[in-house]
Amino acid sequence: MDPKKKAITAAVVGTALGVGGLVVVAMPASAGDAPKLPQVSAEDLVQSVATAKPVPFDGTVTVSNDLGLPKMATGAIPGASALGVDSAQVFSDGAGKTKVSLTKGQAQETIIHNGNTVWDYDSKTNSATKTTVPADVATKHKAAEGAEGKGADPSTAAKELLAKVRESSNVAVDGTATVADRPAYELVLTPKPSERTLLREIRVAIDSQTRMPLRLSVLSNGTTSPALELAFSKIEFADQSPDLFAFTPPKGAKVTEKQAKIDERDKALANEAKQATKVVGDGWDTVVTGKVPADLMKQKQAQGEQKGPDVQKMLSRFAKRVNGPWGSGYLFTTKVGGAVLTDDGRFAAGAVPEQVLYEALGAK
Structure with missing residues (x-):
C-alpha cells in the first residue's frame, strides 16, 4: 500500500500548518461513476451543511498526506504525531457520545467519551486512564473531548473550514462523487484574487442525504493531487449500541483515575x-x-x-x-x-x- 495512504481518525490542529491553524489529512474516494443527484446551489448546499443535525454513525477514516513534513517533525510538532496512526474506527451516537479506536503497528489506543467520563486505554502498556470531568469544567473548557485532536473527523474539520474561508472564497458545486459508497455533492472553494495563499482550492464531498461532509481535500498551488485529504472510506448511518460507549478495563490493566x-x-x-x-x-x-x-x-x-x-x-x-x-x-x-x-x-x-x-x- 502507498505509505501516503494511511488511516487516521484525527484532524491535526496546530498553528504551524494550514488555513487559520487547521490542518487536516485524508484519503481518495471510492472509484465509480458520478452519481446522478438533484441540482442544488452552492449557497443552499453550504447552508444545509451548517444546519444539519448530527446523526449516529460508525466509520473508518483514512488518510493521504503529501505535506512534505520531515520525518522527525511528526514527533516534534504538537498534533503531528497523529500522522503516524495506521487505522481508525470512529463511532458516534449523534448526541455527544463517541468512541475512537486508533491502531499504530501492533498497538491500539481506545478513547471513549461518555457524558462526563473519558476513558483512554493503551494496549501497548495495558494501561487505562479514567478521567471524570466536572460539569463546570466541561461547560467552560470542553475538557471532555479527551486527547488532543483525536475526536475530530472529516465532518468536524470541513465545517470549521467552511466557516473560516466561506466569505473570502468563490464557492461552487462541481458535480458529484461516490465516497465510502455514498452519493455526495462536490463543493469547491477557491480563494478570491485578493487572497495571498499557498492553497489553490478546498474540496468537500457532502453526503446527499445527511448533508454530513464525508471527505475534505486541500490542494496547494502547483500540484495536481491533494496535499492533504481526510475522509471516510467506510461509513454506516445507524443507531449505535449503548454498550459501545461503556468501557471495562482488560484483566491486569493498570487503571489510573483522575478528575479533570x-x-x-x-x-x-x-x-x-x-x-x-x-x-x-x-x-x-x-x-x-x-x-x-x-x-x-x-x-x-x-x-x-x-x-x-x-x-x-x-x-x-x-x-x-x-x-x-x-x-x-x-x-x-x-x-x-x-x-x-x-x-x-x-x-x-x-x-x-x-x-x-x-x-x-x-x-x-
Missing part, C-alpha cells in the same frame, strides 16, 4: 499566550501571530535530567534559519503553509507565502 481540573500554572501560561496572540488578515491569508510563553522556550532540567525538548536543537534539524527587519529565527514550511519562530519567542503561522509571514511579524 484547571491547573493554575497551565491556566496562567494559556492566558499569557492568549493575550499575546492576534490574527493578521482573514480568510485564506490569515496569519496567527503571538509569543510562546518563556517557560516553554526553555529546556527544563530536573535532577540533572532533561524534562522537556531542546527547542533550539529541534528547530535546527528541520527548519531553515532566516532573518529580516523583524529579527531572526527559524522558518518551517510545508506544501500548505508555514510558520516562523523567532529567537525571542514570537511566531507567525498560516497557509501563506513566507513573505506574508514576515509582514505579519512586523504588523502593529
